[in-house]
Amino acid sequence: MRYGAVTAVDGLDLTIDTGTITAVLGPNGAGKTTTLETCEGYRRPQAGSVRVLGLDPVTQRRELLPRIGVMLQQGGAWSGVHAMEMLRHVAALHSHPLDVDLLGERLGLGDCGKTPYRRLSGGQQQRLGLAMAVVGRPELVFVDEPTAGLDPQARRTTWDLLRELRTSGVTVVLTTHYIEEAERLADRVHIIDRGRLVVSGTPAELTGNGVRRLEDVFLDNTGRPLA
Numbered sequence: 664m665r666y667g668a669v670t671a672v673d674g675l676d677l678t679i680d681t682g683t684i685t686a687v688l689g690p691n692g693a694g695k696t697t698t699l700e701t702c703e704g705y706r707r708p709q710a711g712s713v714r715v716l717g718l719d720p721v722t723q724r725r726e727l728l729p730r731i732g733v734m735l736q737q738g739g740a741w742s743g744v745h746a747m748e749m750l751r752h753v754a755a756l757h758s759h760p761l762d763v764d765l766l767g768e769r770l771g772l773g774d775c776g777k778t779p780y781r782r783l784s785g786g787q788q789q790r791l792g793l794a795m796a797v798v799g800r801p802e803l804v805f806v807d808e809p810t811a812g813l814d815p816q817a818r819r820t821t822w823d824l825l826r827e828l829r830t831s832g833v834t835v836v837l838t839t840h841y842i843e844e845a846e847r848l849a850d851r852v853h854i855i856d857r858g859r860l861v862v863s864g865t866p867a868e869l870t871g872n873g874v875r876r877l878e879d880v881f882l883d884n885t886g887r888p889l890a
């Protein structure tokens with residue numbers, strides 16, 4: 664994936680197993696969001712191929728969209744909409760949505776009341792984004808930095824929700840800058856740097872069953888100056 668002269672994703676090759684949580688880690692600008700957006704069908708790669716649930720995310724987007732959930736890093740709701748109103752709207756687009764009131768309560772969206780989306784706190788916008796991604800009972804969810812800026816309680820609620828999704832067979836792909844989050848949640852971790860996959864494995868494999876810290880593995884494999 665190139666943006667003009669910038670190569671954002673460079674021969675990245677990975678497969679994600681159904682029903683697992685996969686964390687994609689990498690420094691700022693490593694190409695994580697671009698990778699997710701390519702899988703979501705928002706971007707068409709100039710080379711290579713992507714299949715999501717066996718489908719081409721660009722040419723088979725209409726078939727794919729009802730089967731995936733997407734939580735963007737920012738935005739995704741109208742500026743004047745109330746949180747629960749937005750969630751009800753998204754739920755109505757799906758044939759078998761989750762119970763909106765239960766999900767809203769779980770993620771604390773009831774507290775947002777009549778506050779318009781643009782005036783919600785960053786954490787409230789994040790929680791609404793997560794609710795919108797999962798309300799349609801997707802088979803696969805992409806969550807881009809799901810807990811960035813969340814307080815510890817909301818972070819735990821998010822982790823519990825993502826684990827429950829996995830238990831019910833949903834595949835979760837997340838990006839995060841919180842190494843602890845990847846270590847606690849993910850079945851498999853992929854570390855990317857400058858658009859390339861540099862390390863892959865389970866947290867136990869990467870840390871030698873806890874002998875090394877995952878953060879040290881990350882730091883040792885990323886951010887080297889260009890040769």
Ligand SMILES: Nc1ncnc2c1ncn2[C@@H]1O[C@H](COP(=O)(O)OP(=O)(O)OP(=O)(O)O)[C@@H](O)[C@H]1O
Binds near residue numbers: 666
């Ligand atoms: N729309 C765009 N136009 C031009 N360059 C872009 C665009 N989007 C991303 N890039 C560039 O592509 C590279 C990868 O960006 P990307 O957002 O995918 O990284 P990231 O790993 O998600 O970073 P972060 O952790 O900071 O969110 C960066 O060099 C970025 O500047």
